[in-house]
Amino acid sequence: MKKLLLIEGNGVAGEDLIDAAREHGAEVHVATHQDLYEKYRPELIAKTAGVVLTDFSAPEAAVAQLAGYCADTGISGVICGWEFLSPVATKLAAAAGLPGNDPARADACRNKRLMSLAFEEYGVPAPATLVVDSLDSALDRIAERGFAFPLVVKPAENAGSVGVTVVEAADGLAAAFRLATSQPMEIPHRIALETTVVIQEYVEGREFSVETIVFEGKFHHLAVTEKFTTTGATRAEIGHTTPADLDPADRDALVGAAEQALVALGFHNGVAHAEIKLTPGGRAKVIEVGARPPGDHILKLVRHATGVSEARAYVQVALGEEPTVDGDRSAAAAIRFLAPDRAGTVRRIGPVPDSPAVLASTWYVGVGDQVDHALDNATRLGFVMLTAATAAEVNALADEIVHAVQVEIG
Ligand SMILES: Nc1ncnc2c1ncn2[C@@H]1O[C@H](COP(=O)(O)OP(=O)(O)O)[C@@H](O)[C@H]1O
Ligand SMILES: [Mg+2]
Structure with missing residues (x-):
């Protein structure tokens, strides 16, 4: 075996x-x-x-x-x-x-400073980026590069939107910088995280992820998923829909950018989760790539929408076997996370309305629990997962069901 x-x-x-x-x-x-x-x-x-x-x-x-x-x-x-x-x-x-990817570029698949260097070297479309290690140098470098607000300030090595701020003006930089440097250690493995800060131009537009299996350097794009986030200064992920509701030219732009990024990062055999924004003018800009399966139950969304088990395909390439990447379904699936609109005590939560479209639902908190405001993905209340025939239908159903769930925080 x-x-x-x-x-x-x-x-x-x-x-x-x-x-x-x-x-x-x-x-x-x-x-x-x-x-x-x-x-x-x-x-x-x-x-x-x-x-x-x-x-x-x-x-x-x-x-x-x-x-x-x-x-x-x-x-x-x-x-x-x-x-x-x-x-x-x-x-x-x-x-x-x-089987695996290029070990010399393994750190660039995680560290956003190294990732931006790799993207620059290979001409991958990505937000203009600068990397600093102090607030003073940030102000100088922003002026030097002629960066205009809004800007995104984020830690080089965190995840789950932790420490990420969209800054509207220079007077917001100090707080964003503090937030970006406030968590220098990953818990629970106690991995020390680099404390340099990445500053990027803010890319307008919808956001997506491309889920890819790579076998012997060949890319199999299993799905393009739309990502929904909170708006404003902090960006918690609040939902995903697979497949994204997209026209073919936009899908091609996203998949093309993902491929360029995967080449730059040395992918040969493995799985990739590429997060990409699409500007209103139809240009793809790669936000980040992970050499790991997607989180947020996107593996399940891909399975429901396409019939392909991304997890099995990843297992296959890790074992050096040709992956099974052809699906037998063409439906849509979505997940929506409920996020608190303020900090406080949960007074009421749920139930999720009965519907054949609901695949699963889970609450992470119960009545009486204290919750924080949605700064990052860690402050979620729970999720609902749904399916329908098309992306447009599942998005409409998801809106309906999320609105019908009663959440009271006092
Ligand atoms: N340059 C950018 N322009 C626009 N939005 C961005 C930019 N960088 C990050 N974001 C937003 O912040 C979210 C989290 O940032 P990301 O770089 O993906 O960090 P993390 O590793 O924490 O997921 C992104 O999903 C996106 O919504
Ligand atoms: Mg991200």
Whole structure:
């Protein structure tokens, strides 16, 4: 039986990956940190064949230790289930001689400073970017480059919109800078995060993600998904719809930009989640790319909309097999996250109206819980997942159902 090593199984895509690997006939081993392993659900542990505990705060030592585990255990593929650990997964696959991406560009798939350099080098369409390490130098560099507000200020190495601010004028820079540098450590693996700050021109327009499987350098774009975020100074993701409601020229522009970005970042064998904005004039600009499966249950949306299991395709390429990328369905699926409109105590939440369109719904909080205002993805109340025949239909249904859910915060 083939054996896979999953780098962190406790993320939102972890169980989908484990299930897909098992259905594909592979055995799954998991690499995680002791503190997080203690929080694994017993049902998840029951699905794994082995566990290796690692200290990811020392990434080089972790790669060496895990390469030893791969050799001793006969692992024949490495997959990544946690965004912050994609560089470790890529470097490990290379060290163990297993299918993966270019290890020299592994950090550029995570670190937005390095990513912007790679995009510049390869001419990938992306927002104009500058990188600074102090507020004073930020003001000088913004003037030097002639950047005009609004600007986006974000940490080089965080995720989930944490520390990201859209700044309307120079007097907002200091607070944005503080926010961007306020979380220098990833929890729970205690990975030190670079504290440089990335400043970008603000790109107007709708936002999308392109989900791609790469096998021996060939790109298979499984879906283009529309992403919905809060507006204003902070951008929490509040929903996704697969496929995006797009005309073919715009879809081509997005897929073309995603391919350019994946070439720049050294993708050969793996999975990619590329976030891209489309300007009102139809130009694609790549915001970021992850060498990992999408979060927010987008794997499930892709499956419902196309019939393709992106998780299985990722497992296949990690094992060096031709991926199954042809779907047997043409429908649409959506997820919407409910976000609080202010901080306070939850007085009432739900229920979700009965509808055959609803695939699943979950609340993360209950009556009596304290909630924060929606600054980033961590302050969500729960989600509803739906399906319909087309993107337009599922978007309309999602609006209806979200409006019908009663949430009171007092
Ligand atoms: N240059 C930009 N122009 C417009 N919006 C942006 C820009 N950069 C980030 N955003 C918005 O902020 C969100 C989070 O930023 P992103 O760079 O993806 O960071 P994270 O790694 O936290 O997801 C994006 O999904 C997008 O909505
Ligand atoms: Mg992002």
